[in-house]
Amino acid sequence: MNIKRVMIAAPKSGSGKTGITCALLKTLKNKGIKTVSFKCGPDYIDPMYHRNALGIPSYNLDTFFTGEKTTRSLFARNASGFDFAVFEGVMGLFDGVGGVKSEGSSYNLAEVTKTPIILVIDAKGMGRSVIPEISGFKSYDKKDLIKGVILNRTSESMFNILKPMIEEECGISALGFIPDMKDHAFSSRHLGLVTPEDTDNYDEVLEELTGYFEKNVSFEELEKTASFAEEIEDCTFEKTNKEVESPVIAVAKDEAFCFFYEDNLTELKNEGANLVFFSPIHDEKIPENADGLYLPGGYPELHLEELSQNTSMLESVRNAYNNKMPIFAECGGFMYLQKSIEDKDGKVYITSNIFDGDLKYKGRPVRFGYVSLKEKSPNFLKEGEEIRGHEFHYYDCDDNGCDVICTKPFTGKTYEAVKTNENIWAGFPHLYFPSNPSFAVNFVKKCAEFHRK
Numbered sequence: 001m002n003i004k005r006v007m008i009a010a011p012k013s014g015s016g017k018t019g020i021t022c023a024l025l026k027t028l029k030n031k032g033i034k035t036v037s038f039k040c041g042p043d044y045i046d047p048m049y050h051r052n053a054l055g056i057p058s059y060n061l062d063t064f065f066t067g068e069k070t071t072r073s074l075f076a077r078n079a080s081g082f083d084f085a086v087f088e089g090v091m092g093l094f095d096g097v098g099g100v101k102s103e104g105s106s107y108n109l110a111e112v113t114k115t116p117i118i119l120v121i122d123a124k125g126m127g128r129s130v131i132p133e134i135s136g137f138k139s140y141d142k143k144d145l146i147k148g149v150i151l152n153r154t155s156e157s158m159f160n161i162l163k164p165m166i167e168e169e170c171g172i173s174a175l176g177f178i179p180d181m182k183d184h185a186f187s188s189r190h191l192g193l194v195t196p197e198d199t200d201n202y203d204e205v206l207e208e209l210t211g212y213f214e215k216n217v218s219f220e221e222l223e224k225t226a227s228f229a230e231e232i233e234d235c236t237f238e239k240t241n242k243e244v245e246s247p248v249i250a251v252a253k254d255e256a257f258c259f260f261y262e263d264n265l266t267e268l269k270n271e272g273a274n275l276v277f278f279s280p281i282h283d284e285k286i287p288e289n290a291d292g293l294y295l296p297g298g299y300p301e302l303h304l305e306e307l308s309q310n311t312s313m314l315e316s317v318r319n320a321y322n323n324k325m326p327i328f329a330e331c332g333g334f335m336y337l338q339k340s341i342e343d344k345d346g347k348v349y350i351t352s353n354i355f356d357g358d359l360k361y362k363g364r365p366v367r368f369g370y371v372s373l374k375e376k377s378p379n380f381l382k383e384g385e386e387i388r389g390h391e392f393h394y395y396d397c398d399d400n401g402c403d404v405i406c407t408k409p410f411t412g413k414t415y416e417a418v419k420t421n422e423n424i425w426a427g428f429p430h431l432y433f434p435s436n437p438s439f440a441v442n443f444v445k446k447c448a449e450f451h452r453k
Contacts, residue, residue, distance in 0.1 A: 001076050001079065001080070001231065001232050001233070002229075002231045002232075003079050003082060003083065003084065003085055003229070003232075004083065004084045004085070004223065004226035004227055004229060005079075005084065005085035005086070005087065005113075005115050005116070005226055005229045006024075006086060006087070006115065006116050006117070006118050006148075006222065006225055006226045006229075007040070007086075007087035007088075007089055007106060007109070007110045007115045007116070007117045007118065008020055008021045008024065008086065008087065008088050008089060008118055008120060008150075009089030009093045009106045009107070009110070009117050009118070009119055009120065010089065010092065010093065010119065010120040010121070010122070011092050011093060011119070011121065011133065011137060012091070012092045012122075013091050013092070014122070015120050015121065015122040015152060016120055016122060016152040016153070016178065017088055017089060017120055018046050018049055018088065019178075019209050020120055020150060020152065020178060020209075020213065021037070021046075021049075021050065021086060021088040022049050022050065022052075022053040022206055022209070022210075023053075023178075023206070023209045023210045023212070023213035024086055024213065024222075025037055025050060025053040025054045025086055026053045026054075026206060026207075026210040026213075027210055027213055027214050027219065028054075028084055028086070029053070029054055029055065030210070030214075031219075033083055033084050034081070034082050034083045034084070035054060035082060035083070035084045035085070035086060036054075036056070036058075036059070036078060036079050036082040036084075036085050036086075037050040037051075037054055037058040037059070037085070037086045037087075037088070038058065038059050038060070038061050038075065038078070038085065038086070038087045038088070039058060039059070039060050039061070039087075039088050039090070040060075040061060040062065040087060040088065040089050040090045040105075040106045040109045041060065041062055041090035041091075041104065041106075042060065042062060042065070042370070042389075042390035042430065042432070043060070043090065044258075044259040044260070044261075044297070044430075045194075045195060046058075046088055047059070047060065047262070048195055048196055048258070049196055050086075050088070052196040052202070052206075053206060057262045058262065059074070059078045059262050059263060060261050060262070060263065060432070061074060061075055061087070061109055061113070062104060062109070062432065063096075063103055063104055063105075063108045063109055063112055064096070064097050064103050064104035064370055064388065064409065065104075065388050065432045065434065065435045066432070066434050066435055068112045070434060071109065071112050071113070072112055072113060072232060072233065074263060074434060075113050075232070076232060076233065078262075078263075084226065085115075087106075087109065087110070087113075087115055089106030089109075089110075089117075090105075090106055091105075091106070092106075093105070093106050093107050093117070093119070093137060094106075094107050094140065096108060097370055097409050097410050098369075098409070098410030098411075100410075101410065104370065107141075107145070110145050111143050111145065113232060114229060114230035114231075114232055115145070115229055116145060116146075116147040116148075116225050116226065116228040116229055117141075117145045117146045117147060117148075118146075118147065118148045118149065118150060118175065118222070118225060119134065119137060119146055119148070119149045119150070119172075120149075120150050120152050121133060121134065121149055121150070121151050121152065122152050122153055123151040123152060123153060123154040123158070123162075123177075124152075124153035124154065124180055126154075127158065127161075127162070128162070128165065130151065130162060130166070131162075131165060131166060131169050131170060134149055134166060134170045134172070135169065135170050138170055138171070138172065146172060147172055147173065147225045147228055148172055148173040148174070148175045148221065148222070148225045149166060149170075149172055149173070149174055149175065150175050150176055150177065150178065150217060151174070151176075151177040151178075152177070152178045153178065153179070153180040153181075154177050154178075154179070154180070155177075155179060156177065156179070156216070158177075159174070159176070159177035159216075162174065173221050173224075173225065175217050175218050175221045175222055175225070176213075176216045176217030176218055176221075177216050177217070178209070178212050178213065178216065178217075179212060179216070181205075181208065181209065181212075195258065195299075197255070245272070245448045245451060245452070246272050246273065246274050246448075247272070247273055247274070247291035247292060247444060247447035247448045247450070247451045248273070248274045248275075248276055248287065248289050248290050248291050248292070248447075248451075249268060249273045249274070249275055249276070249290070249291065249292040249293070249294055249443075249444075249447055250276050250277075250278055250286045250287045250290035250292070250293050250294065251265070251275050251276065251277050251278070251294040251296070252277075252278060252279070252280050252293075252294065252295045252296060252333065253277040253278070253279065253296075254279035254280065254281045254282060255281060255298075255299070255302075255303055256280060256281055256298050256299060256300045256302070256303040256306075256307060256332065256336075257280060257295065257296050257297070257298040257300065257332055257333065257336075258296070258298045258299070259296050259297035259298050259331070259332065259430065260296055261430075261432055261433070263432070263433065263434050264431070264432070264433045264434075264440070267433040267434060267437055267440035268294075268433075268440050268443070268444060270440075271437075271440050271441055271444040272444055272448070273292070273444045273447065275294075276289075276290065280295075280307060280310065280313050280317075280336065281303055281306045281307060281310060282310075283313060284310075284312045284313060284316070285312055285313055285315075285316030286313070286316045286317060286320060290320070290325070291325070291326075291447040291448070291450045291451040292325060292326040292327070292328075292443065292444075292446065292447030292450065293317070293320055293325055293326070293327045293328070293329075294327075294328050294329075294333075295327065295328070295329040295330070295332075295333025295334075295336055295337070296330060296331075296332065296333055297330050297331030297332040297333060297430055298331075298332040299332065300332045300335050300336055300341070301332075301335070301341065301343060301344075301361070301395060304341055304343055304347075304349040304351075305349065307336065307349070307351060308349040308350055308351060314351065314352045314353075317336075317337075317352050317354070318352055318353070318354055321337075321352075321354050321424070324423045324450070325423070325450055326423050326424070326443060326446040326447050326450055327423065327424045327425075327426065328380075328424075328425050328426075328443055329424070329425070329426040329427075330389075330426075330427065330428070330429065330430050330431060331391075331393055331428050331429070331430055333426070334397075334426045334427055334428055335351070335359055335395060335397070336351050336352055337351070337352050337354040337355050337426055338351055338352070338353075338354075338355050338356075338357035338358065338359055338397060339351065339353045339355065339356050339357055339358060340353075340358045340359065341358075341359045341395070342358070342359065342360045342361065343361065344361045355399065355419065355426070356399065357397040357398055357399040357400075358397065358398050359395045359396065359397045359398075360395065360396065361394060361395055362394055362395065362396050363394065364394065365392060365393070365394060366393055366394065366395070366396040366428075367391035367392070367393060367428060367429075368391060368392050369390065369391065369392075369408065369410075370388065370389075370390055370408070370409050370410075371388070371389055371390065371391055371406045371407065371408060371409070371429055372386045372387075372388050372389075372406070372407045372409060373386060373387050373388070373389060373404050373405070373406050373407075373417075373418065373429060373431070374386040374404065374405050374407075375403060375404050375420055376403055376404065376405065377403070377420075379420045379421060379422050379425070379442075380420065380425050380439055380442050380443060380446075381436065381438055381439060381442070382438060385436060385438060386407075386436065387431055387432075387433075387435055387436040387438075387439050388431075388432055388435035388436070389429040389430050389431040389432055389435075390429065390430050390432070391428055391429050391430070393428055397428075400416075400417050400418075400427065400428060401416070401417050401418040401419035401420075401426070401427050402416040402417070402418075403416075403418050403419055403420040403421075404416065404417055404418035404420060404427065406418075406429065417429065422446070423446065425443075
């Protein structure tokens with residue numbers, strides 16, 4: 001596979017990666033170039049912005065989750081048939097697991113996928129000082145992947161002064177600049193960014209940003225940079241459940257439940273599942289023909305009144321659980337299965353009451369970061385197997401479960417979490433199925449067995 005591609009990365013978070021990535025995606029779409037996008041790391045929100053800019057799903061790639069070989073394979077699978085790929089980095093370029101390991105970093109992903117890097121420098125309040133910053137990153141770039149730079153939040157006159165200096169002293173192309181858009185920026189919420197749907201004047205801001213990008217960033221130089229990408233091997237993924245029926249898995253998807261890894265859905269479909277989407281806010285009950293239930297994460301805490309008032313849906317979910325329908329629930333989905341959730345103002349809402357837990361807002365991240373998970377007793381995984389995931393939640397429950405041993409990859413610290421039995425996996429950690437495809441295989445098998453019964 002030989003596809004043009006670039007990674008938009010930066011020295012630190014808050015440099016403007018997401019806005020510039022989306023402007024590039026919109027520019028490529030405007031030019032009629034068939035483009036696919038990827039987000040480095042476990043984040044859900046940035047891929048939503050990619051999808052809105054490009055009009056098609058965006059994918060996550062993470063070398064902590066899947067190592068080098070599988071990460072390359074996932075890239076090749078999802079980039080097949082496209083002419084251009086855009087990666088958005090995570091945190092600072094070299095920040096991986098624990099903030100210090102190479103594994104999981106943007107640079108490691110660029111190295112594994114042989115992708116040229118365009119460095120975004122927040123140049124507000126800076127002049128020539130951008131040069132030692134760029135030079136420092138170049139000196140740490142052992143694989144010579146950093147090929148260009150875009151200056152964010154600077155003026156045309158300053159960029160024109162700095163461009164020849166950057167190219168002469170740093171040996172990379174200064175592709176262009178984005179002026180300071182002041183208040184016109186994608187807003188923050190406690191989990192990185194608000195969703196595009198919740199962003200004021202999102203379309204207007206994106207159009208303005210894209211206009212600046214098309215005017216002030218050299219597309220010719222960007223295409224040239226993307227052409228430095230080396231060829232990467234193609235791959236094939238075979239269906240494991242060759243004999244399994246095609247069970248229907250009902251997937252919650254609405255304003256409250258919107259955090260998906262696109263490859264999780266792909267893994268389920270590749271194992272034979274038919275996915276049907278429904279809304280716990282707007283629908284009366286789960287789909288009639290459902291053989292399994294997938295309750296993903298999201299922002300249920302922002303929609304507690306609507307969720308708690310939809311009593312027919314809550315009853316439908318309880319009936320599914322009582323009938324032993326296979327259920328996978330993560331983070332927001334796990335919260336939805338508890339007895340009650342107390343909002344930030346202290347008001348308590350009754351939810352499905354499948355578990356006897358009460359949730360409260362803690363005002364800070366309760367758990368944060370990567371985690372490896374191993375069941376105490378095998379239900380969704382084989383004996384001794386583990387799956388990898390990520391936690392980031394501001395709410396906590398007085399009963400988070402104790403059926404899984406969670407291990408932090410950097411410190412080795414362990415703790416108990418998650419409720420599992422032969423029919424249900426429910427807990428705060430978000431799982432990434434390609435890190436152990438057996439999880440998807442076994443979930444689909446359980447749904448097929450439920451269908452037969």
